[in-house]
Amino acid sequence: MRVVRHWLLLLLLAAGGAQAAPPSLAEFSHQAWTVEEGAPADVWTLAQAPSAYLWLGTGLGLYRFDGVRFDRYPLREGQRLRSTNINALLVLPSGDIWVGLFSGGVVRLRDGMVAAFGQQEGLPGGRVLRLAQTPDGALWAAAEQGLARFDGRRWQRIGTGWNYPDAGADYVFADSQGRLWVAGREHLAWLPPHSQRFEVRHEKISRFAVLAEEPGGRIWLSDSRSGTRPLSDKPMPPSPLPENDHQPFARAKQLLFSADGSLWLSEAGVGVRRLGTPAAIPAGRSLNASDGLETFTPRQGLPSAVAVPLLQTAEGEVWVGTNNGLSSFRRQRLKTVGELSGAQRHGFVLALQADGVLASHSAQALLLDPPHAPTPQPARERLRFALRAPDGALWQVDAKGIWREHQGLRQRMGSDLAEGLLNVLALAPDRQGGAWLSISGRGVFYVGPTGSLREARVEGSGASSPTVITIGPDETVWFGYDDEAVQLSPDRKQLRRYGSGEGLLTGRTTAIHSGSAGVFVAGEAGLARLEGSRFSTLSAERDDSFGHISGIVESADGNLWLNGGRGIVQLQAADIPALFAGAHAKLNYRLLNWRDGLPGIALQAYPSPTALRDRRGRLWFATNRGIAWLHPATLTRYESPPAVEVQHLRVGDRVYRPDPRLALEPGTQNIAIRYTALTPADADRMRFRYRLEGVDDDWQDADFRREATYANLGPGDYRFRVIAANSDGVWSKDAAEISFTLPPTLVQSRPFIAACVALLLAMAWATYRLRARNIAARVRLRLEALHGERERIARELHDTLLQGTQGLIVHVQGLISRLPEHEPVRKRIEEVLDRADEVVLEARERVLDLRATALDGVLLAERLAQAGRDMAEGRDTVFRQVSLGDPRPLQRIASDELYSLAREALTNAFRHAQPRQVEIEIAFHSKELVLRIRDDGVGMSPEQLVPGARPGHWGLAGMHERAHLLGARLSVTSRPHAGTEVECRVPAAAVYLDGYEKPSGNELPGHRTSGRRREEKRP
Template sequence: MWIGTERGLVRFDGFNFTLIQRPLPNSPPISPVRGLATDANGNLWIRLEGPRMLLYHDGNFEDPYTRFDLQDITFTSILSDYEGRVILPGLGERTFRYEGGRLETIVNAEQSPGNVISLAATRDQSIWLGTQDNGLFRLSQGHISKVAQELKDSKINALLPAETGGLWIGTDSGINLWESGVLAHLDFPSSLKQLQILAMARDSDANVWIGTNHGIVRITPSGAVSLDQLNPKPGFEVTAIYEDLDGDIWFGGSRGVERLRNGMLTTYSTSDGLPSSGIDSVDADSTGRIWFAPPSGGLYWMKEGQVGHITLDGLEHDVVYSISSGDGEVCVGRQHGGLTVLTEKGDSFIARSYTQADGLAQNSVYSVHRDRDGTIWAGTVSAGVSRLKGGKFTNYSDSSGLPSNAVNSIVESFDGTTWLATPSGLASFANGHWTNYTASDGLPSSMVRTIFEDTKHVLWILTSDGLAFLSSGKIKVPARLPEALREQIFGVAEDGMGSLWFTTSDHVLRVNQERLLSGSLSDTDVQSYGIDDGLLGVEGVGRERSIVVDPQGRIWISRKSGLSMADPIVISKTSVPVTVRIESMSAGGSQVNPQNPIEIPSGVQSITLNYGSTNLAVPGRIRFRYKLDGSDQGWSDTVASRQVVYKNLGPGTYLFRIVASNRVGLWNGPETSVPFVIEPAFWQTWWFRVACLAGCCLTILAIYRLHIHQLTKRLNVGFQERLAERTRIAQELHDTLLQGVLSASLQLDVAEDQLPEDSPAKPLLKRVLQLMGTVTEEGRNTLRGLRTTESGNQSLETAFSRLRQEFPLDGKTDYRVIVDSGTRPLRPLIRDEVYLIGREALLNAFMHAHANRIEVEVEYASRHLRVLVRDDGRGIDPQVLHSGLEGHWGLVGIRERSKRIGANLRLRSRIGAGTEVDLTVPGSIAFEKDSNDPISRWFRWLSRERLEMPKRDKEKRVQK
């Protein structure tokens, strides 16, 4: 809210008044503010004294004189019409209208009626101009004419369109109404005609508020005039009137700014006819009459603003403890006079009182209740409870089953059960039997003060140590109770909208019933009312009925400061949605403009948002929830603070969203959002991360390639060493063992030739020669295997195919070599090792398998070399397959060779099902690298650079 004062412009946000004296940095302080108006675009027009004016929009001030080239025109009044167009009359000059960003002339200098000091716009598109000396004029369809010439005063201070289509006219000599082309006769008090009218405004209830030189006057829609706010002393001028969004009326004048709040509660006190400021017990009957009893004694009622007093049977001299009504009867529990039943008869009442002489347990009745069937229960101070039914009393005490003889409260439940609250527990009476509940049954305390059953048939139990409820036969204590409900509770009632109202020693609370039962109560589900809401005081009373609901659903509350009434239906209907206003935003301590697209540089550690609400009445009751899209997973908890700080946000796009509840806890306001972007640092950009990822991948690839290169080099060295060792062994075996065997064989052959044919030793020598021939052949085969190094140009499949010539097979065995894909160049040593492994597997198959089919399958895959040798022979015993046969080293050698070259070997065989030898060598080990691929070229360049760099450095040093 903006307020124009003699010292400058004042801004009010609900908490603080901020004086703005220098809105333009390079300009002098502004003069007194004489008028304010807002247009359809949300611009605030500020009329200053003299030829000066300001325009405020989106947090910035500007000078419209420069913008529209107005020169030195002094504006004498300002108005915004129904369509948001601003009307600006100049001093003895033209009258302008601002619309759609343009300032146009609607009254030229020749048509000017004079010094215009008041303006009004009616829905018929007419503009009314009140002058300082020349009376009232009307501008309609471009034609200006003088009206209401019969006015006694030609100085028109204020104008206000009337609801009937006419025009209220305020002058120094009172108020007038121009209607249907004439001045209407007003039946107003004569004192109003003598007042100087300075300002007028109409509120949302069609009341006309009039600011005078002696205070405020209100004219209701019915025409009634309220002069309560008038001050007979001078110096109480009201020059400005404004109604805010919450319906509160603001008055400005010689005494500053005052606010007349439209309180949520209406409180009646002695000025409204109540006998005293304090009220104890209260009750509402079916006719709308409110019964109440002051602490000093007596029984009173109020209906439609009228207050009545009951003087029957000495009630005016006795203190009334409790009141209960139903079916035209009012039951009264008295301090000394027992029980009194009032029956309405016409415009009066008849009374029937009951005492101990009539069978009542005690003349001091603290609590009374009338059942639906007419049965009356009277709970005494110390003698138990009496039941009056059919004109007869039945008394019950602790000897009858009651937990105590003192009865604090009585309630009849929906099923006809009667419940009693006592200082020693809760008691129920049904079917002639009493049932008691104490703290051992789940009550917070056995000291039960008050009980109440709501429309959902939940029995609420108010104890000295807290609140409990009985539902479905079980006593439960609500979870997550607010602090206000943990203090001493005096009374409870349910309004017409299903909310529970509680009175405590210091609070009047309205609580969401469903949330209270479910244990999910939050701060916004509990509304606390105090002096700002219409109460004259917050101190409660500890009577049995201190809060009740009438047939219209209104809540009546007895307090030590008077009798208060709250209408929840009206409160909810007039509950204005609250909009959140972003006051300021800072990033890393520097202010940013939240109205523009916000880009926050990288490296900012914290972002702070300050916000407020459009509620000016009770801003402390407004609650907020916010969420930052891009960071928060859900909405925040409900908070009352007006600032939120986010720290260490990463780069990205964010949207700050916030909503507010209104003063009755409804979240019916619109959502306010602020988008902003945090720019990434160079090391947070996508291209930097991609570059880092690519660098890491290249580094890993280089390390891998280097490792493979080193591994291959080590394997080649090992292969060369093993080949040299095998060659040496073959040479030694050939030169020693095999030559010796051959020499011995020749000697035996000579000896055999010299023996006669009939010599008995000749057959023996022949067998020895045959055996030595076999050994010699096997030795040659072994040496051939040790020295085999096929040419690098010969492929594996070719070498395996030639084995058929080395090991002649009978015609029954089918031998095939299969190639699954195109061949690839193999490393020579790897090819030799693979060949030797395959050769050993084939040797076993040829010599021992007795197979009908033997196959060798060679696969040159992209990632591996695979050689599979399989036969359909007799198979190998599992024990031999796992551990080998003693004295034979074929399988052991196959495993050792495959392990040395980093290959994967699998042996599968079953007796009678053949054998499979499956060898897989990784491609990085088996295949020769293509010297023309990009990676190889890059590695050759890198290696060359590493070799040439020291040489270039040396050459440079030599040149130096």
């Protein structure tokens, strides 16, 4: 897109008291789109539905334009136009588009479907030149071979039965009174409302005449016979132009009256003409050179001199179609100072005056006070600063010093700073008649009312001299540094610094404002607002409208105006808190830029305020190309929110139109959604926010592409929503949306995922079983090794100790047999031998125990019950034994280890716990054997629960060792005066003789399937 800007050096307004002149073309901004930049060629007709696309009928087809992209009309699959060379175009409020073809015939387009009408449907032959609709809903078509009417069902050719005089029609037009005007080959006729009889005017016209209605109701006509003129109510004699007439009569290809009452004409070979006061033209008189028509040609930026269609959109822009592209004209909101020469269009110093403002450049100064003409002012030197103090004094800084002018007196201030004053960075007068001054490399100074000078110790972390100084209404002084702002209290006793740690992330400070809306710090990287003791920053990375702000001014209504790198930003006072509410806050603001007449962007290099408000309420802005001003009260706000549309969803090269049942291909992960605002007005300032529900947690600020892309989406249902705001910050009330489904692939489907989960569980179970087998095998090997060692020990004991002891007993018995029966020693020896027999018997039993055999779980329970009864004998303690589940055969070694572990626990309970009750529980589960010993005695302290913590006490440590040997889990829980519980859980593979798990059909979790409880109390 090429932007063509047309600045004419004219006075803004006439002298005071003169009547305001109508706006001229110099007060319109122009923008062009050429064929080289993607616009279609041969634009012959334009149309727009209210607040919708701009439609272009061209020699190459029908296009829609949103201000950014030219797209062909989206026909549905299998639909096509029988010709793409379009002459006429009509867009109805219903959304239907009627197209008149160069080759003849009319086409109706509705939701991408085509309905064609030709001579067989009642239309005249030849080119269709114009289409119109009357208030009764009837459509009219002007064709080379006749006039036709469509009543909603069929076309009817209009002829003598309707008193229509010509065989062809070149133009049809419906006026505000409901009349239909038809320009025929030679006659001009009009049809009253609800009538079927045309009235024919007497004057002759030439071929291809065009018509338009003035806001006051007059009908204008333009043809090659008499040029362009308003029609008279009285019959006018024909006044054809001589063939050799060179008088510049305007002969229009199209006429347009815009909302401001001006007349626009497109003229072949010229371009565009405009008449600001058409109401002053007498009826019947043709326009001539003396009427002051303005001209806009390719020399000023029009894409081509072959201009035909004209259209004013709902937003007020005037559009012109040419054979080489498209142009638009927009009335500027800002006024510029035209008296400044090209060399003076940058580097201004602005200062408030009693009337208007003082604008100084080099040695020239102008007093600007519209509607009065700029008045030159005496200037001694090139001003570096010029600021109006609260007491009315004007402070100035030039190469010779600092000056204060007040009530006609000019006083030099701070004479000690005569040298190097061009390095002044900032100046701020206060209410006491003094001023704060910042000098590069030297720091901050204060100049008193008498001109005295003193240094003020105010230092920022990044530089010794601030670039900005501002004094607030409460006399708080603010100093702006590279990455920091410093606040000096009104009593001048307290300094407070604000940096990144306090939320100030604006970069180099370029402006500070303190007013009714709060304290604002602007920098190259954004705008920050003080909220309590911290700043909230609106980053320029999020929206570059808030970057490079060098001027901040508050209007009388409390709104804030920012002069920045993208233009002038207006913040409504009521919207300011919401702007700084967070990273996803909706940004409501108005942006004024070159389309509104702003010359360039805000001054960046000169350390002077670039925005101020004069005493009449006008706002003045200094830019790098001139000075602009406006009065906020005169600005109109375009309250109509932009309509938004989701155009399509794209996956690779495949495009999907919005459809309630839209389902994408399984496995789709990456998508692009294209959206737009339907109006072409202010496309470069249109802002969007979108959100994909299910992915985005909040609304996302969009970039300029008008396309949202998403990657790595999973299966599911999604809804994409988008809203837009126009240049005045008015957001859409309703979001455009598209819903779609991403079906899962086979591997993403629920059955497949369930199967995978089941497989993983099965694999986990198999892994667990395998690991359990391995653990059981290791335990079994360990136990078998222990068993082998015990058998070896049993053999050794049997073959050595038992056999030897038995032999000794036999030998001693042989010896005592020789002693007399009455010998006392014999009796003692026999008693010893009896005891030796008992020892041998006991040893033999122990040897038999070492040779392990399968032992039923019942026997383990009985052995433990017997041990408990023996220990309880003689004590005032109740002993209980509980068996749960079906007992299973146990490995003898495991049974012995469990018996020893449980016996140790019982011994500890009876000896040390002083219990009233002791209980032992054996639970035979399919996956494990659980052994529990409980008492209600005195319990143990946490220190006593540590194995081996007490010297000489190894019972608890031994229990842990036995459990470790079995691969079991041992836990001991106890609290002082709350009893003790010892629990040992042994895996099935380590304890049961048949090994591994054995499901039990009659076992439920926590349910005692079988068991015996035995309770004994021994007095």
